[in-house]
Amino acid sequence: MQALILAGGKGTRLRPLTVYTPKPIVPVMNRPFLLYQIDILGRAGITDITLSLSYQPDKIEDLLGDGSDLGVSLNYITEPNPLGTGGAYRFASGELNETTVVLNGDILTDVDIAKVIGFHRKNSADATLTLASVDDPSRFGLVETADDGRILRFIEKPKPEDAASGGINTINAGIYVLEPRILDLVPEGEHLSFEYDIFPEILRREMGFFGYNMIGSYWRDLGNPASYLDAHHDFFDGKIGGFEIDRSASSDVATAATVDDVSVIGAGAVIKPGARIKRSAIGPGVHIDEKAVVEGSVIWPHARISAGAEIRDAIIGRSGYIGRNVIVGAGTVLGDKASVPDYSKV
Numbered sequence: 001m002q003a004l005i006l007a008g009g010k011g012t013r014l015r016p017l018t019v020y021t022p023k024p025i026v027p028v029m030n031r032p033f034l035l036y037q038i039d040i041l042g043r044a045g046i047t048d049i050t051l052s053l054s055y056q057p058d059k060i061e062d063l064l065g066d067g068s069d070l071g072v073s074l075n076y077i078t079e080p081n082p083l084g085t086g087g088a089y090r091f092a093s094g095e096l097n098e099t100t101v102v103l104n105g106d107i108l109t110d111v112d113i114a115k116v117i118g119f120h121r122k123n124s125a126d127a128t129l130t131l132a133s134v135d136d137p138s139r140f141g142l143v144e145t146a147d148d149g150r151i152l153r154f155i156e157k158p159k160p161e162d163a164a165s166g167g168i169n170t171i172n173a174g175i176y177v178l179e180p181r182i183l184d185l186v187p188e189g190e191h192l193s194f195e196y197d198i199f200p201e202i203l204r205r206e207m208g209f210f211g212y213n214m215i216g217s218y219w220r221d222l223g224n225p226a227s228y229l230d231a232h233h234d235f236f237d238g239k240i241g242g243f244e245i246d247r248s249a250s251s252d253v254a255t256a257a258t259v260d261d262v263s264v265i266g267a268g269a270v271i272k273p274g275a276r277i278k279r280s281a282i283g284p285g286v287h288i289d290e291k292a293v294v295e296g297s298v299i300w301p302h303a304r305i306s307a308g309a310e311i312r313d314a315i316i317g318r319s320g321y322i323g324r325n326v327i328v329g330a331g332t333v334l335g336d337k338a339s340v341p342d343y344s345k346v
Contacts, residue, residue, distance in 0.1 A: 001117065002098055003046045005037055006088050007105035008054030008079050013224045016335030017300075017317060022056040024105050025063055026228070027300060029235050029245050029281055030266045032063060033222065037103050038070055039243060044113035046101060047072040052088040054079045086192030093183050104174035108231055110242050111175065111217040119212045120177040123149065126207040127182055129199075132173040132219040141195065142168045145211045154199065170211065173219055225315055225333045232298055236262040236279045249284070266301065283318075296330075306342070 011023030018026065025032040034051075041049060049072050053060055057078045067074030077092050089102060099120075101113060111130060120128040129151065131143055142155040155168065172195065185201050186192060202209045218240045222228050234240050249267040253259055256273035263277050266284030271277065274291040283301035288294065293310045300318040305311065309322045313330035316322065320334050323342035328334075332346050340346055 001044075001046050001048075001101065003041045003049045003101040003103065004089065004092050005034065005049065005051050005103045005105055006085050007034065007060065008052050008082065008088055009105065010055045011106075014222070014228060016333065017225060017228070017315065020336050021318070022053075022060055023222075024051075024053075025060055026222075027281070027283060027298075028108070028222075028228075028231060029243075030249075030264050030283060031245075033108070034060070034064065034105070035070070036108055036243060037105070038067070038072060040109065040111065040113050041101065041103075042070070042072055043242070044101075044117065046113065048075075049073065050075045050077060050092055052077055052079065052092050054082055054088075082191065083189075084191045084193045084197075086186055086194050086198045087190055089178075089194070089198075090183060090186040090188055090190075090192070093186075093188075097180060099180070100178050102176040102178055106222050107174040107219070108222055108240070109173070109175070109214070109217060109219045110240055111173075111214045111219070113175075116175065116212050117177055119149070120210070123210050124208060125177070125210045126179050127199075127202055128177040128210045128212055130173040130175040131170040131211045131213045132217075133169050133213065133215070134171055135169075141172065143170050143172055143211055144168050145170070145213075149210045149212065151203065151209045151211050153203070154195070170213060173214055174221070226331070229296075229298060229313065229315055232281055233279065233296065272307075297328075300336070 007024040011018030014023055024034040061076050064074055079088055079091055083091055116130055144152045146152055185198055220231050222231055245264060247264055251265045251269040253271045254273040257271045257275045259277040263280045265282045268284050269282050269286045271288045272290045275288045276293045278295045280294045281298045283299055285302040286299050288305045289307040291308050292305045296313040297311050299316045303316045303320040305322045306324040308325040311328040314328045314332040316334050317336040317338060319337045321339040323340055325343050326340050327345040
């Protein structure tokens with residue numbers, strides 16, 4: 001069994017966080033995001049993993065290496081030009097010679113991949129999609145299945161009233177199990193997508209095409225800053241299971257500072273007396289001065305939060321500077337090296 005992670009996107013919707021940091025390695029709870037996908041593959045015994053890259057590939061490879069430290073073998077391919085999800089799958093075909101688990105590179109989930117593979121094999125499927133149930137299906141393309149899980153059709157972003165009347169709320173969750181014969185449907189060197197090109201062709205040919213509903217599993221698309229921040233809140237709330245979050249990193253936290261039990265503090269961080277940290281991820285090397293308050297926020301490595309500043313439900317990029325008594329409000333996203341002068345409000 002092999003796996004392919006499609007991690008070639010530029011992360012445009014996640015900007016300004018992805019200007020200098022490729023989306024696959026943005027920190028989530030102080031871990032590169034891609035490690036969560038590698039974790040769920042490893043739990044299923046899949047250790048042969050190919051990463052399809054395009055945007056700033058060297059940064060990803062330099063950080064993850066050959067995967068030996070993670071207990072897997074990582075292979076890297078770089079698209080000569082953006083090929084879309086389907087085109088990237090075809091471009092990686094030289095590395096894929098058996099049943100392959102394909103993951104979109106912006107999905108955070110704790111789904112049991114072994115159960116998905118078991119469902120795929122039980123149905124002797126050619127292709128299996130994972131499906132997630134959502135509260136507002138009108139924002140997504142929907143997938144309709146028969147009682148046995150066989151995929152019947154795809155419905156593109158219906159109106160809210162149509163979605164409600166149809167009783168369908170399952171969407172494509174971005175994880176697929178594909179047999180090698182699916183590659184025969186994909187022309188080489190073309191820009192193609194699974195959703196608009198390959199999946200309709202599988203349906204047209206009446207191949208074995210099934211949907212696995214991830215009932216009880218966590219799922220989130222980390223496509224934009226709001227969702228990225230919400231993912232951290234979900235970690236703090238205990239909604240995501242099975243991942244080891246390092247809360248033992250060596251840092252300098254003053255005895256007079258207050259840090260709650262769910263926050264994570266990166267190695268080398270300094271938190272001065274009177275500072276309060278609640279439900280937040282503080283990156284390595286961050287410096288938080290006296291009486292600063294950080295709540296519900298994500299602070300990337302080596303940022304500095306000056307005395308008396310208050311940051312709530314916000315994201316501060318790498319090496320950012322927040323001046324004295326600054327107020328950073330909910331929903332604020334500051335990119336790398338952003339600087340906010342003393343006594344400002346953003």
